[in-house]
Amino acid sequence: MWSEPAHETMRRLGRLGLREFDVVLAPGHLWADELDTGARRDLLQALSREGMKIESLNLPALDFNLGSCLAEVRDHAVRNYAEALRLSADLGGRGVVVVPGRVSGLLPPKMEDTMSWLGDSIEALLHFADKTGQDLLLETHPLTAIPTAEAVAAFIETIGHPRLLVAYDVANAEFIGEDQVAALRRLKPILGQVHVSDAKRSSWKHDPAGLGTVNFGEVRATLGEIAFDGLAVVEVISSNAVADTEATVHALNG
Structure with a gap:
């Protein structure tokens, strides 16, 4: 994921007989802002020709916290997950793998507060999931x-x-x-x-x-x-x- 485009990785793994993939999103590998409408269409067509399919997309959980105590952090996570849902839809995927927030092991907020923040974030994402016809897969x-x-x-x-x-x-x-x-x-x-x-x-x-x-x-x-x-x-x-x-x-x- 740090050294080559996702399509190249899928080709190499495809030689092992693997045909469906959960792709981790990272700049230079597969990233929504780097793929315009034409590039998304071309990638989908190429994968189809080669008998491969993107099952789901997966955002790096360390950077996107849907259960954060900070509203701006949750909003940032929802926006990026929503963009991942759009990208998955454009690439023929089923949905996006979602890590449901991250909490500190030392001094976390009250559980009921974290669950309320997480619930609000997931409800917001389900609006985009419905619009794009995608699933949210909570890991x-x-x-x-x-x-x-x-x-x-x-x-x-x-x-x-x-x-x-x-x-x-x-x-x-x-x-x-x-x-x-x-x-x-x-x-x-x-x-x-x-x-x-x-x-x-x-x-x-x-x-x-x-x-x-x-x-x-x-x-x-x-x-x-x-x-x-x-x-x-x-x-x-x-x-x-x-x-x-x-x-x-x-x-x-x-």
Whole structure:
């Protein structure tokens, strides 16, 4: 994402047999302000010719806090997520992965205040999701106010919008010690996407399969049990990304 355009990365990963992608948004890789209407149309046509598809877009969570105590920070995040929704629609995507805010582990605001701010931000984004025909995929993430499957599910059920779904991250779940089988069963009605990589309960990573303690056999069996028909995204963070992605694909299919 820091060294080449997303289309080139998708081509390289496409040689591994991967055809659908969750693309992280970054300047120089894929960024809304760098793509006018013609460039978006050309990219969509090129991907179609090559048999590839963008499933979703994913903004770097560190820069955009939908649960901030500062209204101007939340407004900035909503504007950028809204632009990501428009870009996803133009590129034939399904929606945008959303990290539901970030909270300090040292001295956070009151939980009820954070949840109110987050709720307002998500309600604003759902207006854009409806306009663009896109989904919001809330990612389970350890640095948010709703890090567990139960907390995300309760939040989504409170809002009750059909375009608000979950992107369940098994590595994030492993790090916080969550029972992933129970979590996936709980999320069945609202599960939109699954992010797959390895981690340990002692260290937060997104490693290739086999380097951590995620039980991928149980995860895969549970996805079959609940008849999940969405996309499972291999989300490996590595300095040797293509090879480690390939190793993870082989491990998961083995």
